[in-house]
Amino acid sequence: MNLGAxxxxxxxxxxxxxxxxxxxxxxxxxxxxxxxxxxxVSCLWSFFLVYLSPESMDSFSPDVFEYIKSVSWLFFLGRxxxxxxxxxxxxxxxxxxxxxxxxxxxxLFLPVLFKPYxxxxxxxxxxxxxxxxxxLLAVLNIAMIEQIYRNTRTEQKWAIKYLCLxxxxxxxxxxxxxxxxxxYQRLDPVLWQSRGFVYALIVPLLGIxxxxxxxxxxxxxxxxxxxxxxxxxxxxxxxxxxxxxxxxYVREYGGSWGLVAQAILLFATIxxxxxxxTSRRIRARVYVLLNxxxxxxxxxxxxxxxxxxxxxxxxxxxxxxxxxxxxxxxxIIDSPGGMLWLRQNNGFFHCVEAWKxxxxxxxxxxxxxxxxxxxxxxxxxxxxxxxxxxxxxNRLGFxxxxxWIKELHPWLIVPLINNELxxxxxxxxxxxxxxxxxxxxxxxxxxxxxRQVATxxxxxxxxxxxxxxxxxxxxxxxxxxxxxxxxxxxxxxxxIASNAEKHKDNPLFMLDVFKTINNSVTKMNKMxxxxxxxxxxxxxxxxxxxxxxxxxxxQREVAGGKPVPVLNCASHTYSVKADKNQLLAIxxxxxxxxxxxxxxxxxxSIIQKQGEGNxxxxxxxxxxxxxxxxxxxxxxxxFKTTKGSKGMGIGVYESRExxxxxxxxxxxxxxxxEGTRFKLTFPPAK
Numbered sequence: 193m194n195l196g197a198x199x200x201x202x203x204x205x206x207x208x209x210x211x212x213x214x215x216x217x218x219x220x221x222x223x224x225x226x227x228x229x230x231x232x233v234s235c236l237w238s239f240f241l242v243y244l245s246p247e248s249m250d251s252f253s254p255d256v257f258e259y260i261k262s263v264s265w266l267f268f269l270g271r272x273x274x275x276x277x278x279x280x281x282x283x284x285x286x287x288x289x290x291x292x293x294x295x296x297x298x299x300l301f302l303p304v305l306f307k308p309y310x311x312x313x314x315x316x317x318x319x320x321x322x323x324x325x326x327x328l329l330a331v332l333n334i335a336m337i338e339q340i341y342r343n344t345r346t347e348q349k350w351a352i353k354y355l356c357l358x359x360x361x362x363x364x365x366x367x368x369x370x371x372x373x374x375x376y377q378r379l380d381p382v383l384w385q386s387r388g389f390v391y392a393l394i395v396p397l398l399g400i401x402x403x404x405x406x407x408x409x410x411x412x413x414x415x416x417x418x419x420x421x422x423x424x425x426x427x428x429x430x431x432x433x434x435x436x437x438x439x440x441y442v443r444e445y446g447g448s449w450g451l452v453a454q455a456i457l458l459f460a461t462i463x464x465x466x467x468x469x470t471s472r473r474i475r476a477r478v479y480v481l482l483n484x485x486x487x488x489x490x491x492x493x494x495x496x497x498x499x500x501x502x503x504x505x506x507x508x509x510x511x512x513x514x515x516x517x518x519x520x521x522x523x524i525i526d527s528p529g530g531m532l533w534l535r536q537n538n539g540f541f542h543c544v545e546a547w548k549x550x551x552x553x554x555x556x557x558x559x560x561x562x563x564x565x566x567x568x569x570x571x572x573x574x575x576x577x578x579x580x581x582x583x584x585x586n587r588l589g590f591x592x593x594x595x596w597i598k599e600l601h602p603w604l605i606v607p608l609i610n611n612e613l614x615x616x617x618x619x620x621x622x623x624x625x626x627x628x629x630x631x632x633x634x635x636x637x638x639x640x641x642x643r644q645v646a647t648x649x650x651x652x653x654x655x656x657x658x659x660x661x662x663x664x665x666x667x668x669x670x671x672x673x674x675x676x677x678x679x680x681x682x683x684x685x686x687x688i689a690s691n692a693e694k695h696k697d698n699p700l701f702m703l704d705v706f707k708t709i710n711n712s713v714t715k716m717n718k719m720x721x722x723x724x725x726x727x728x729x730x731x732x733x734x735x736x737x738x739x740x741x742x743x744x745x746x747q748r749e750v751a752g753g754k755p756v757p758v759l760n761c762a763s764h765t766y767s768v769k770a771d772k773n774q775l776l777a778i779x780x781x782x783x784x785x786x787x788x789x790x791x792x793x794x795x796x797s798i799i800q801k802q803g804e805g806n807x808x809x810x811x812x813x814x815x816x817x818x819x820x821x822x823x824x825x826x827x828x829x830x831f832k833t834t835k836g837s838k839g840m841g842i843g844v845y846e847s848r849e850x851x852x853x854x855x856x857x858x859x860x861x862x863x864x865x866e867g868t869r870f871k872l873t874f875p876p877a878k
Contacts, residue, residue: 194385195385196241196381196384196385196388197242198388199385199386199387199388199389200238200239200241200242200387200388201238201242201388202388202389202392203234203238203387203388203389203391203392204235204238204239204242204388205392206391206392206395207231207232207234207235207238207391207395208235209395210231210395210398210399211228211231211232211235213399213402214227214228214231214402215228222271223268223271223272223275226267226268226271227268227402229264229267229268230264230265230267230268233260233261233264234261234264234265234391236257237257237258237260237261238388238391240257241257241388258326259325259326259329262326262329262330262333262366263329265333265359265362266329266332266333266336269333269336269337269340269359270336272340272352273336273339273340323370323373323374323379324370324374326366326370327366327367327370327371327374329366330363330364330366330367330370331367333359333362333363333366334360334363334364334367337356337359337360337363340352340356341353341356351401352401353401354397354398354400354401355397355398355401355402357397358394358395358397358398358401359394359398361390361393361394361397362390362391362394365383365387365390368383369383369384369387496524496637499523500520500523500524500641500644503516503519503520503523504516504517504520504644504645504648511547512545513649513652514532514544514545515545515546515547517532517618517645517648517649518530518531518532518545518546518547518618519547520641520645521606521618521620521638521641521642521645522547522618522620522621524637524638524641525603525604525620525623525634525638526623527603527604527620527621527622527623528548528621528622528623529546529547529548529549529620529621530546530547530548530549530618530619530620530621531543531545531546531547531549531551531552531618531619532544532545532546532616532618533556533616533617533618533619534608534615534616534649535558535614535615535616537849537852538852538856538857539557539558539559540555540556540557540558540857541555541556541557541558541563541616541617542555542556544824548621549619549621552596552600554596555857556594556596560592560594561589561590561591561592562591562592562593562594562597563614563617564589565585565588565589565590565591566605566607566614566617567607567609567612567613567614568588568589569588569589570607570609570639571585571588571607571635572604572605572606572607572634572635572638572639573585573591573593573604573605574603574604575593575597575601575602575603575604575605576603578591578593597619600619602619602620602621602622603620603621603622603623604619604620604638605617605618605619605620606618606620606638606639606642607639607642608642608643608645608646608649609642609643609646610643610646610647610649610650615646615649615650616646616649618642618645660829685708685709685712688705688708688709692705732769732770732771732774732854733769733770733771734767734768734769734877735767735768735769735770735771735772735775735877736765736766736767737766737767737768737770737775737800737807737809737874738761738763738764738765738766738800739765740772740775740776740779741759741761741779741798741800741809742759743776744757744776744779744780744783744798745757745759745798747780748780748783748787754787754792755787755790755791755792755793755794755795755796756796757783757786757787757796757797757798757811758795758796758797758798759798759800760797760798760799760800761799761800762800762801762802763800763802766800766807766876767876767877768807768854768874768875768876768877769854769875769877769878770854770874774850778846778847778850778851779809779811779872781844781846781847782811782844782847782870783796783798783811785844786811786812786813786815786868787813789813789815789816789817789868790813790814790815790816790867791815794813794814794815795813795814796811796812796813797810797811797812797813798810798811798812799812803873805875805876806856806873806874806875806876807873807874807876808871808872808873809871809872809874810869810870810871810872811869811870811872812867812868812869812870813867813868814866814867815867815868816864816865817862817863817864817865817866817867817868818860818862818864818868819862819864820862823860823862827844827860828844828845828848829845851872851874854874854875855874855875856872856873856874856875857872857873858870858871858872858873859871859873
C-alpha cells in the first residue's frame with residue numbers, strides 16, 4: 193500500500209466516525225442534512241481514492257468524485273449562508289441567488305462530466321481545465337466562508353469559529369494544490385498524498401463546532417474522566433514514539449557517542465514523562481483545557497455530585513467532620529485547601545477547623561459588612577475579582593473585606609446558608625490551575641453544594657445538642673441520688689442535735705459528734721462541688737466587678753488554697769450588669785481550676801484592664817496547661833474534664849454559657865507545660 197492509500201484511509205476513517213456521531217443526534221433540519229451529506233460524500237470520496245491511489249501521479253487527474261465532494265461542501269456552506277442572509281434579504285431574493293448558484297455549478301459540472309470527449313479535441317487536450325475548475329470551486333469556498341463568518345452575529349461566532357477554520361484550511365490546501373497543478377500542468381504527488389492527512393486533521397475542528405451548537409449537538413456522552421485519561425495516554429504514547437525516533441537517529445548518527453547519547457535521551461524522556469504525569473498543576477491545566485474546549489458545560493454534574501456526597505458522608509478517622517466539609521467543597525473547584533468559619537453563640541464567626549491551611553485565631557463580628565453581604569446575597573466572593581472590579585459586588589450592597597482576608601489573600605469565600613441564615617463560610621485556597629475568570633457555573637455549583645454542607649453541619653449540631661440534653665438528663669438522675677445522701681446527712685445531724693443536751697458532758701459522745709460533723713461537712717463540700725447553685729440572669733443588676741475580684745481573692749486567702757492569686761487592677765471601679773453571686777461563682781471556679789493545675793509554689797494572676805469599650809479580666813497561671821486539641825474540642829463541652837474522676841466537666845461549660853448570656857466572651861490560650869490564660873470580656877452596664 194503506497195503513502196497516498198494510507199493517507200486517504202485515515203481520512204475515510206475519521207469522516208466515518210464523525211458521520212456515526214452525527215447520526216446519534218435526534219435534531220432534524222436542512223442544515224444538519226446538508227452536513228450529513230457532505231460528511232458522507234467525503235467519506236466515500238476518501239474510500240474511492242484509496243482504491244484508485246496510483247503508484248505514479250503522472251497520468252492521474254481528479255474526476256467526477258472530486259467535483260461531487262467539493263459541491264457537497266458548497267451546498268452546506270450555501271445553507272449556512274442562506275441562514276446568515278435571512279435577515280438581510282427577503283425570500284424571493286434568496287431564491288434567485290440560489291438559482292444562480294445552481295446554474296453556475298451545473299455549468300462547471302459539464303466539463304468534468306464530458307472530460308473523455310473533450311480530451312479528443314486538439315485545442316483542449318493539453319489544457320488543464322479541470323485544475324481550473326477545482327481552483328475556482330476552492331476560491332468560491334473561501335469567499336463563502338468569509339461571508340458566513342463576517343455576517344454572523346458576534347455572540348454566535350464562537351459556535352462556528354472552528355467550523356470556518358476547518359473548512360477554510362481544507363479550501364486553502366485545495367487552492368494551493370490546484371494552483372500548483374495549473375502552474376506545472378500536473379498534480380504534485382506530495383501534496384496529493386498528504387491531502388488525506390490534512391482532511392483528517394480538519395475533522396476534529398468540525399466536531400468542536402458541532403458540539404458547541406445546540407441544534408447539531410449529538411446526544412452521545414463521553415465521561416470527562418475518560419477523555420482526560422485517554423488524552424493523557426495518547427499524548428504519552430505520541431511523546432514516547434517521537435522520542436523513540438529521536439533516540440534511533442541519535443544512535444545512528446551519533447558516532448562513538450551514539451549509544452551513550454541514546455541511553456541518556458531515553459532516561460531523560462522517561463524522567464520528563466514521570467514529572468508531567470505526577471504534576472498536579474499540569475493535570476489541572478489539561479483538565480481545564482478539556483472542559484473549556486470539548487464540553488458545553490464546565491462540569492460533569494453527575495460525577496461531581498457523587499464525589500461530593502461520598503466525601504461528605506464517608507467517615508475518615510484521620511479527618512474531622514469539619515475537615516470533610518471543607519474538603520467536599522474544595523474538591524469541586526480543585527482547591528488544595530480551605531478553612532471553615534462558623535457562627536458561635538456570642539454572634540462572632542470563629543475559624544473552627546482548617547484543611548491544608550493554617551487555623552487563624554481571629555473573630556469576625558457577625559454584624560460587619562462581610563457576613564451581612566453574604567447572608568443577604570448568598571454570593572460566592574472571588575477575592576481577585578473583588579480587588580479588580582469591586583463594583584460587581586458593591587452594586588448588590590456594601591462589602592468590605594476584613595484585614596485578615598487581605599493578608600491571607602485566598603481565592604474564594606463560599607457562604608453556608610441554612611434557612612436563609614448565614615451559619616458560616618468556607619475560605620478556599622488558590623487552585624494550581626487558578627482560573628482568571630470565575631463564572632456563573634462555578635458559583636452556582638458551589639452555592640448548591642454549600643447549602644448541602646450547611647444542612648449537614650446543622651444536623652450534626654442538632655445531634656450534639658440532643659446528646660448533651662441526654663447527658664444532662666443523666667446528670668439530673670445523679671442529682672436525685674445526691675439529694676438522697678443529703679437527707680441522710682440531715683437525719684444524722686438531727687439525731688446529734690436531739691441528743692446533744694443529754695450527753696454534752698460525755699467526752700466520748702462529743703468526740704463522735706466532731707467526727708460526724710467533720711464527715712458531714714466533707715461530704716457536703718463534695719456535693720456542693722458537683723452541684724453549683726445557679727442564679728437566674730434576669731435578676732442581674734449593676735455590679736462593681738473590681739469589688740467582686742477583691743472579694744474573690746479574700747475568699748481564696750481564707751480558704752487556704754495555694755497558690756494564692758495576685759490581683760492587679762487597672763481601675764478602682766467598673767460596673768457591669770450581672771448577678772454578683774453568679775459572677776463570683778464562675779470566676780471562683782476558674783481560679784479553683786488554676787489552683788488545681790498549678791503547684792503550691794506556682795503563680796496565679798488576676799488582671800483587670802480596659803478593652804475597646806469593654807472590661808477584660810484575665811486569669812493566668814503557670815501550671816500544667818492544656819494541649820490545643822483539648823482546648824478546641826473538649827474544654828467547653830459538658831462532662832469533659834482533665835481531672836479524671838475528681839471532676840464532672842460542668843464548670844467551664846457553665847462559665848462560658850453565663851458569660852455569653854451576659855453579652856460577653858471567653859477565650860482560652862494554653863500550652864502544655866507553660867500554663868493557661870483565660871480571657872473574659874464583659875460589656876459595661878448601661
